[in-house]
Amino acid sequence: MVAKYSSVGKSLPAVDSVLKVTGRLKFAGDIVVPGMLSAKILRSPYAHARILRIDTTGAEALPGVYAVITHKNIPTPKETWSCLAFSRTGPVLSETVRFNGDEVAAVAAVDEETALKAIGLIEVDYQQLPAVFDIEEAIKPDAPKVRPDGNVRPPTVFEWGDVEKGFAEADFIIENKTTMSNQQHAPLDRNACIASWTGDQVTVWTSTQTMFSLRKAIANYLDMPLHKVRVMCPPTGGSFGFWWSNNFHFIAVLLAKRAERPVRLELTREEVTATVKRREIPRTYVKLGVKNDGQIVAASYRHLFDNGAYGNKPDPFQTVVDLYPIPNVRFETVGISTNRVTAGCMRGVGDVTLGYGIEQAVDLASEKLGMDPIELRRKNHFRVGDVLHTSQEMMFARMLFPDIHTEPTQLTSSGLEECLDKGAQAIDWKQKWRGWGKPVAVKGTKRRGIGMAISTHISGVAHLGSNGAIVRVNPDGTAHLITGVGRMGQGGDTIQAQVVAEVLGIPLQDVNVIDGDTDVCPETMGTVGSVTAHMVSPTTKVAAEDAKRQILEVASAELGVTASELDIKDRRVFVKDKPEKGIGLKQLLTTDLYQTLAPPTIVGKGAEGFPFRQGGKMTMAHFVEVEVDTETGIVKVLKYVACHDSGVLLNPAFCENQSHGGVFMGCGLALTENLVFDDETGAILNPNFMDYKILSALDMPDPETIFVEVVDPAGAYGAKGIGEGTTCCVAAAIVSAVHNAIGVRIDPPITPARVLQVLGQKGNENVY
Amino acid sequence: MIYTVKLRVNGREHVVDVQPHWSLAYVLRDKLGLTGTKIGCAAGTCGTCTVILDGLAIFSCLKLAVDAQGHDITTIEGVAEGDRLHPIQASFIENHGMQCGFCTPGMIMASKALLDRNHEPTEPEVRQAIAGHLCRCGTYPRIVKSVLKATKTMREG
Numbered sequence: 050m051v052a053k054y055s056s057v058g059k060s061l062p063a064v065d066s067v068l069k070v071t072g073r074l075k076f077a078g079d080i081v082v083p084g085m086l087s088a089k090i091l092r093s094p095y096a097h098a099r100i101l102r103i104d105t106t107g108a109e110a111l112p113g114v115y116a117v118i119t120h121k122n123i124p125t126p127k128e129t130w131s132c133l134a135f136s137r138t139g140p141v142l143s144e145t146v147r148f149n150g151d152e153v154a155a156v157a158a159v160d161e162e163t164a165l166k167a168i169g170l171i172e173v174d175y176q177q178l179p180a181v182f183d184i185e186e187a188i189k190p191d192a193p194k195v196r197p198d199g200n201v202r203p204p205t206v207f208e209w210g211d212v213e214k215g216f217a218e219a220d221f222i223i224e225n226k227t228t229m230s231n232q233q234h235a236p237l238d239r240n241a242c243i244a245s246w247t248g249d250q251v252t253v254w255t256s257t258q259t260m261f262s263l264r265k266a267i268a269n270y271l272d273m274p275l276h277k278v279r280v281m282c283p284p285t286g287g288s289f290g291f292w293w294s295n296n297f298h299f300i301a302v303l304l305a306k307r308a309e310r311p312v313r314l315e316l317t318r319e320e321v322t323a324t325v326k327r328r329e330i331p332r333t334y335v336k337l338g339v340k341n342d343g344q345i346v347a348a349s350y351r352h353l354f355d356n357g358a359y360g361n362k363p364d365p366f367q368t369v370v371d372l373y374p375i376p377n378v379r380f381e382t383v384g385i386s387t388n389r390v391t392a393g394c395m396r397g398v399g400d401v402t403l404g405y406g407i408e409q410a411v412d413l414a415s416e417k418l419g420m421d422p423i424e425l426r427r428k429n430h431f432r433v434g435d436v437l438h439t440s441q442e443m444m445f446a447r448m449l450f451p452d453i454h455t456e457p458t459q460l461t462s463s464g465l466e467e468c469l470d471k472g473a474q475a476i477d478w479k480q481k482w483r484g485w486g487k488p489v490a491v492k493g494t495k496r497r498g499i500g501m502a503i504s505t506h507i508s509g510v511a512h513l514g515s516n517g518a519i520v521r522v523n524p525d526g527t528a529h530l531i532t533g534v535g536r537m538g539q540g541g542d543t544i545q546a547q548v549v550a551e552v553l554g555i556p557l558q559d560v561n562v563i564d565g566d567t568d569v570c571p572e573t574m575g576t577v578g579s580v581t582a583h584m585v586s587p588t589t590k591v592a593a594e595d596a597k598r599q600i601l602e603v604a605s606a607e608l609g610v611t612a613s614e615l616d617i618k619d620r621r622v623f624v625k626d627k628p629e630k631g632i633g634l635k636q637l638l639t640t641d642l643y644q645t646l647a648p649p650t651i652v653g654k655g656a657e658g659f660p661f662r663q664g665g666k667m668t669m670a671h672f673v674e675v676e677v678d679t680e681t682g683i684v685k686v687l688k689y690v691a692c693h694d695s696g697v698l699l700n701p702a703f704c705e706n707q708s709h710g711g712v713f714m715g716c717g718l719a720l721t722e723n724l725v726f727d728d729e730t731g732a733i734l735n736p737n738f739m740d741y742k743i744l745s746a747l748d749m750p751d752p753e754t755i756f757v758e759v760v761d762p763a764g765a766y767g768a769k770g771i772g773e774g775t776t777c778c779v780a781a782a783i784v785s786a787v788h789n790a791i792g793v794r795i796d797p798p799i800t801p802a803r804v805l806q807v808l809g810q811k812g813n814e815n816v817y
Numbered sequence: 818m819i820y821t822v823k824l825r826v827n828g829r830e831h832v833v834d835v836q837p838h839w840s841l842a843y844v845l846r847d848k849l850g851l852t853g854t855k856i857g858c859a860a861g862t863c864g865t866c867t868v869i870l871d872g873l874a875i876f877s878c879l880k881l882a883v884d885a886q887g888h889d890i891t892t893i894e895g896v897a898e899g900d901r902l903h904p905i906q907a908s909f910i911e912n913h914g915m916q917c918g919f920c921t922p923g924m925i926m927a928s929k930a931l932l933d934r935n936h937e938p939t940e941p942e943v944r945q946a947i948a949g950h951l952c953r954c955g956t957y958p959r960i961v962k963s964v965l966k967a968t969k970t971m972r973e974g
């Protein structure tokens with residue numbers, strides 16, 4: 050792809066890389082607003098309780114305290130506020146607390162120490178209520194009610210074909226149940242928010258992936274018009290679905306209003322881990338009807354998942370149910386509330402959790418047939434043109450427009466076959482595969498096994514919002530791209546700039562990206578679900594092409610040819626058939642026009658959403674070799690190969706970095722990460738980096754990433770997404786590899802203790 | 818109880834009033850405006866607060882400001898010489914040794930401390946130097962590559 054374009058497809062450095070290496074890039078926690086106060090939050094020590102009495106007089110009387118808020122004194126024009134994609138619906142503060150750590154009151158004071166002291170002076174009498182922590186307990190009709198409207202979201206159900214008939218016609222049935230460890234986003238940065246009111250306008254500084262969604266949530270909650278709410282958005286230090294609209298934003302906004310001064314709220318590491326958001330805990334029941342030739346003819350998936358205290362998702366968000374096109378399917382998924390911190394979207398979402406359950410069942414089917422797992426997947430995985438019965442886009446279309454008949458969407462591009470081929474080759478699968486539950490090699494207590502898994506993921510969904518971009522070209526031929534893309538480390542802003550540079554025929558360093566201000570930037574889709582490369586780039590391209598068209602119109606008058614005969618390259622407009630005839634961009638754009646006696650104005654605009662039916666899906670196949678020490682239980686990753694089809698790569702180095710990140714995060718999910726909840730109090734016992742273990746530079750060898758660049762018909766330059774997809778099938782591949790090493794399937798977390806426990810239970814069966 | 822301390826940071830003396838329990842990280846950021854040093858955990862478990870003190874990489878969140886008096890402190894802001902980037906910084910850019918950038922200052926300080934005393938580190942030595950530095954974006958492979966490539970540049974230059 051390299052020689053074709055000048056910017057696109059090249060591993061150019063990120064536009065803010067100099068700022069990053071010099072420490073000059075400011076995250077929300079680095080921002081100072083003059084006169085800002087510091088805020089602290091009083092949190093519930095109980096998982097479920099009613100506040101009978103709350104007395105803040107002691108806190109308010111403390112010198113240096115400017116405002117104290119409780120459910121009694123905050124304005125509540127609405128009962129609840131809602132976050133993007135049903136992620137959270139709940140009150141800001143209420144008389145009921147629903148998880149250990151839930152917000153009870155908040156203080157704004159001259160400094161953090163005074164605020165903390167004031168928190169300690171607030172008196173609260175709680176009435177403890179029965180709490181429920183497990184989703185299969187919470188789903189029962191007599192379970193304690195986490196929310197007034199009940200614990201169980203309306204189930205999302207899909208059905209096609211005839212599932213019972215399908216099972217009857219199958220040669221054998223596989224039934225399996227899986228669960229997974231409770232992972233948390235664990236970004237290195239900490240959430241911070243500064244809110245400041247000027248009359249009836251509020252400005253919020255916070256790192257977020259979804260600044261327009263936050264603006265809307267605040268405006269909705271306070272009954273304010275959108276143009277009076279301004280969100281200033283520095284880059285986030287890490288991302289992964291964590292930095293959406295959160296309750297602490299509202300606390301800062303309300304404190305600032307009451308204090309009549311800017312208020313800064315920054316969460317401690319413990320609060321980041323324990324009071325904001327985590328991945329959903331799944332319980333997945335999979336039943337497959339399989340023929341002896343390996344064809345899967347019927348499937349029933351029942352996927353229960355955890356919403357925590359305020360999560361509101363009725364669906365985990367997934368594409369994996371369509372990964373294997375099966376003629377008879379019933380898919381039911383239910384979101385369930387529990388008295389634990391809100392659970393919601395985290396990198397990979399349902400394609401991680403539900404995908405894990407499906408991959409394990411597919412493995413079991415392969416094992417039953419004595420078939421290589423790659424072969425069974427080749428027989429059954431989707432291909433271009435296959436219907437995506439459960440596509441999120443179709444779901445939303447039907448929900449938003451129930452009177453319009455919406456057909457399910459189809460798979461528009463796929464490199465999955467090639468991913469399987471290349472990955473298998475890279476890990477030496479043919480040489481290493483010994484059969485199910487049979488290790489590659491045994492040396493003393495150490496057993497090696499290989500495993501693999503496949504997955505798919507959205508490259509954004511069209512309903513993530515409106516999409517706009519502006520390209521302004523300066524008289525000297527440099528340009529500004531004004532975009533609402535969130536900056537989170539994945540290079541989304543840089544690839545947009547690369548698109549602009551490509552279209553305008555200028556080098557990347559001539560493009561300045563202006564982002565992070567809802568007053569300045571056009572509304573852009575929330576930077577979630579791997580949307581940017583695939584769905585935002587086309588609009589950016591339209592804006593750049595609009596600017597180019599305006600430039601060529603001016604040039605055509607200047608050069609005496611039609612605009613269609615012209616192109617721009619290396620900062621110069623030239624006649625395509627006679628390249629020596631041309632004019633430098635700077636010279637062209639600084640020349641006054643007779644009509645206006647001024648230089649031309651070049652402002653390109655893109656303002657269009659993405660046609661939902663064209664949404665591409667990324668595909669991937671992962672392969673891993675592990676070594677399990679049956680004496681210590683330690684699982685070591687020896688070699689990891691990640692093969693990805695993300696369409697054409699706009700910046701290969703960015704994509705490789707994303708792949709690495711997804712593998713490490715997935716291995717953490719499989720092996721080392723787990724939020725530990727106290728059974729009685731519901732408190733998280735390991736809300737820190739010491740006891741919640743994310744991978745370090747010493748923990749595994751560098752993964753090998755192979756990209757298969759299939760051209761997607763709808764993505765700009767053929768691009769699809771990557772960010773979320775890199776985590777989807779990691780845990781499944783690891784569990785498979787561990788199984789092949791030691792003969793048991795262990796749901797994550799596959800900690801050494803768990804390995805030894807399971808091996809001990811086995812009682813030395815057939816493996817040895 | 819307020820103490821007036823003299824802190825020598827990036828070659829410049831600062832006089833600042835501190836409380837005895839304030840960490841060096843906090844004082845650097847909130848009193849001296851040097852926000853390049855980050856505080857990811859305030860507990861010495863993430864590495865984002867790393868500065869170089871008398872040639873050694875330390876976690877500034879675990880160092881009391883009152884204890885930092887009389888020492889030579891270098892923060893990320895002191896690594897480049899004006900507009901001229903240090904070879905490590907240039908290498909991080911060229912080799913994509915960062916994604917979100919939050920761990921980057923800490924990684925660069927740890928790498929610089931290593932390369933200042935060991936001009937030819939092996940890959941395991943580089944990994945050991947950043948062992949206490951977490952990167953949730955998962956950039957370890959390219960961080961290590963950036964440091965090794967910088968080593969090469971510094972040897973040749």
